[in-house]
Amino acid sequence: MKDLRLILAALLLLLPLPALGQEGLTALARALPGGLTLAQSGPGLTLDLRLSQPVPYRLRLVDGPPRLVVDFREVDFAALRGEDPLAAAGSPAAVQALRHGPLQPGWSRLVLELDGPHGIDSAELRTDAATGRARLQVALSPVPQAEFTARSVPEGALFEGLPATGLPAAPPRRPGDGPLIVVLDPGHGGIDPGAEREGLRESDLMLTFGRELREALRRAGGFEVVMTRDADAFVSLEGRIRIAREARADVFLSLHADALPDGGATGATIYTLADEATDAAAAALAERHDRADLLAGVDLTAQDDLIANVLMSIARTETTPRTDALADQLVATIRANGLRLHRRPRQAAGFSVLKAPDIPSILLEVGFMSSPRDLADLQDAEWRAAMARSVVEALQRWAAEEAASSALRRR
Ligand SMILES: [Zn+2]
Structure with a gap:
């Protein structure tokens, strides 16, 4: 009997207990x-x-x-x-x-x-x-x-009787809520360089732009900025979402400058999350980001679980209109600052990094490395400053809009 207890104790030690250092x-x-x-x-x-x-x-x-x-x-x-x-x-x-x-x-x-x-x-x-x-x-x-x-549902029935409960969505901003917590997510990094052209790497360009945008937001005031990475390091897509959640992000902004194989894409493009991609190129882009994550050794199969999608979509119904409003503001401010937009500036696809159901999340392709004009822009500090300014202005307008609609709802 005593032996059995010892064996049980030994077995318990073998179980993957959450080590303190790994909790995060x-x-x-x-x-x-x-x-x-x-x-x-x-x-x-x-x-x-x-x-x-x-x-x-x-x-x-x-x-x-x-x-x-x-x-x-x-x-x-x-x-x-x-x-x-x-x-x-x-x-x-x-x-x-x-x-x-x-x-x-x-x-x-x-x-x-x-x-x-x-x-x-x-x-x-x-x-x-x-x-x-x-x-x-x-x-x-x-x-x-x-x-x-x-x-009740029959044993094994996964989707019937699904109640309208799930992760509570973060409430919209109210006046006096304190700084807007912005999580900036420079795409790729470490063993995943993202797109590469002329010896330049998307991961490096986006880290540079991310840091500059962080400075612009800090100078503007009213923002608290958290970066998902501030070095040339690999962070999994799920890890990026975790950082946003732990920061209690009001908004999540993933920064990219991918290369599209057809070569025709040029100008800033704002992507939001959707099950149905706006077109094949958007779908391929989302898929490529997931594949890069897989190649880096992170298994996304659980993330793509059908049940997860059902659950997530419930919490997302509240977040989606707020995300759309921010995407529209981005298009407006980028245009107002005279920067080039894609001919279809608002697109959607199943980007895993945008799947936090309770945080308005946007993937911004500031340009495409496959476009020579965009690639030149990306290396131009003045152009980047104008792009950073556009993002700051969009976030300011969006926050004001959210506060106003929240005040209306309370009346
Ligand atoms: Zn990318």
Whole structure:
């Protein structure tokens, strides 16, 4: 018996526990110690889960036996090991069993087995703005079998009964909200140079432009700037999103100057996220960025999971109009500053780096290295200053617009 315990202890040591130094790298939400409680509440019960950060989730009811299934993307439950909320005083009798753990790469699951049919009365994930921690609260109460059958999904059905819950979108800016937090993302870097022409690398050009834009924003005032990289270093696409989320970004701006194989593309182009690319060139561009990430050793297959797309699209409905408004402002200010725009300046494609569902995210191709004119512009400090000015002005106008519409909504 003692031997068995020793073996178990040894096995636990082999499990990939989140090392302190790696916490920032994994961006994994963690259940907090003692953070899972179940309580009786009238005829029903509540589930309360405290997490280190908000995370997309989905609730489903499944029959045979009746269960509540909560899927997360993604939660590390290691801190709850050895804890048994069912043994706690006041634990609801309706809960027969409780399980939680990893499901598949990128996904975790929590299952409550119930003694009879229940319905979901409410579900809410709230984030504490001060600590960044999140709390999921789900209330259940008994319902007749027929109602449960109507509300539950067959085992294995992934998309039916999808509730309108998910990652809460960041609220629009209000007057007096403090500096606008802008995350600048110089594209590529390290082992991924991006486009290359005439001995120049997109990664270097965008680091230079990113630093200059950071200076322009700081001089303008009212902005706090965070860079996803400030060196010739590789940062994964998911890592860039993580940096934006950790910075509590109001806006994410990815900077690029790619080369398009057909050679005809010239002028600044503003890309937003969409499942359907505006054209084949935009689709190929997004694909090439993902492939560069894969070649650098980062697996994006989990990211492209269909379930993830469904979840993300829910939170995104709030963010999309705000992103579109910023994209329109960028087109307007770049044009007003007399800089060349692409003949179709507003485009869309499935860029992985734009997939933070709660942060307005834009990919700005300041020009294309495949265009000789653009390549000359990119090396011209005056041109870059005018482009930086355009971005500053667009962000100022957008922030003012957001504050005004937020004031209107509150009336
Ligand atoms: Zn690029």
